[in-house]
Amino acid sequence: MATVSDLNAHTGYWLRMVSNAVSQEFARKVAGNEVTVAEWAFMRALFDVASTPPSLLAEKMGMTKGAISKLADRLVAKGLVERADNPQDKRAHNLSLTAAGRAKVPLLASLADENDAEFFGALTRQEHEALDRLLRKLAEKRGLKSVPVD
Amino acid sequence: MATVSDLNAHTGYWLRMVSNAVSQEFARKVAGNEVTVAEWAFMRALFDVASTPPSLLAEKMGMTKGAISKLADRLVAKGLVERADNPQDKRAHNLSLTAAGRAKVPLLASLADENDAEFFGALTRQEHEALDRLLRKLAEKRGLKSVPVD
DNA sequence: TATTGTTATACTCTATAACTATA
DNA sequence: TATAGTTATAGAGTATAACAATA
Numbered sequence: 001m002a003t004v005s006d007l008n009a010h011t012g013y014w015l016r017m018v019s020n021a022v023s024q025e026f027a028r029k030v031a032g033n034e035v036t037v038a039e040w041a042f043m044r045a046l047f048d049v050a051s052t053p054p055s056l057l058a059e060k061m062g063m064t065k066g067a068i069s070k071l072a073d074r075l076v077a078k079g080l081v082e083r084a085d086n087p088q089d090k091r092a093h094n095l096s097l098t099a100a101g102r103a104k105v106p107l108l109a110s111l112a113d114e115n116d117a118e119f120f121g122a123l124t125r126q127e128h129e130a131l132d133r134l135l136r137k138l139a140e141k142r143g144l145k146s147v148p149v150d
Numbered sequence: 151m152a153t154v155s156d157l158n159a160h161t162g163y164w165l166r167m168v169s170n171a172v173s174q175e176f177a178r179k180v181a182g183n184e185v186t187v188a189e190w191a192f193m194r195a196l197f198d199v200a201s202t203p204p205s206l207l208a209e210k211m212g213m214t215k216g217a218i219s220k221l222a223d224r225l226v227a228k229g230l231v232e233r234a235d236n237p238q239d240k241r242a243h244n245l246s247l248t249a250a251g252r253a254k255v256p257l258l259a260s261l262a263d264e265n266d267a268e269f270f271g272a273l274t275r276q277e278h279e280a281l282d283r284l285l286r287k288l289a290e291k292r293g294l295k296s297v298p299v300d
Numbered sequence: 301t302a303t304t305g306t307t308a309t310a311c312t313c314t315a316t317a318a319c320t321a322t323a
Numbered sequence: 324t325a326t327a328g329t330t331a332t333a334g335a336g337t338a339t340a341a342c343a344a345t346a
Contacts, residue, residue: 170314174314174315177315193318203304203305204304204305204306205304205305207301215306216303216305216306216307216308217302218305219305219306219307220306220307223306236304239303239304240304241304241305242303242304242305243304243305
């Protein structure tokens with residue numbers, strides 16, 4: 001347990017600080033592409049799976065069904081995502097990127113690359129790789145899954 | 151530049167995922183203490199400085215003046231923060247924790263400790279220290295400053 | 301005019317909980 | 324009853340921009 005004198009030891013505090021800065025800058029970068037950061041994350045998670053039910057996406061992304069539903073609505077309205085009926089279970093359906101959505105991924109990915117380079121370029125290559133590894137380890141422990149092909 | 155095939159290389163994506171999970175859980179933990187995560191970060195930044203103008207706090211926290219102003223309003227209403235006139239410049243003022251605000255810090259800090267332990271306990275001690283160091287390095291490069299005593 | 305801070309406005313993000321339609 | 328998903332509601336978080344007071 002830390003005492004008040006070592007408040008600065010809180011990793012969560014720095015994590016939030018850095019993550020917010022990275023996301024804010026990325027939001028600016030994607031703003032011109034009619035897509036938000038959360039929408040990009042959604043599309044990115046969908047990119048490598050042919051098709052997936054909302055419930056699974058919610059679990060993977062650490063979000064509630066309701067949040068996924070709302071995000072999906074927006075992306076469907078923009079023509080980037082589509083819902084397909086599940087013949088086996090009429091309650092269920094599957095989400096996937098449309099051709100337009102899929103076509104947009106490389107552009108958005110290159111903006112994400114730029115953003116990564118801008119922020120993590122402050123680290124050496126070894127440091128950057130170490131950070132990546134640590135974050136993935138934490139995500140995994142938390143049940144946040146990457147796309148299947150990972 | 152990454153190509154579409156190495157989408158998973160985006161550090162920003164994982165950073166956001168992990169940070170969101172950590173903050174969400176912490177929000178649950180502090181919810182019973184009439185304080186939000188952003189409010190705690192604000193109080194924490196204020197804890198080690200006797201008194202600071204909003205503009206400086208905004209710079210340190212990577213937020214706009216408007217956002218700081220709104221947060222300060224809420225904390226003043228809760229009796230945790232106070233504004234003091236600056237005799238040298240009537241436009242300016244200084245923010246500081248009230249006695250009640252200061253008294254609340256150890257409890258909130260211990261919840262932050264708990265949260266850190268819960269998430270970063272998945273790492274070895276060396277890994278946890280490495281993560282800390284990397285995050286601070288990134289924050290520093292970005293001009294996000296820790297409190298002066300750091 | 302420039303600067304400090306507040307206020308007005310507007311979104312995104314997300315949760316919780318109630319609801320609908322199946323199973 | 325249980326489950327898949329949607330919808331309704333609400334609030335946090337934050338930005339941008341216009342504004343007021345003072346320098």
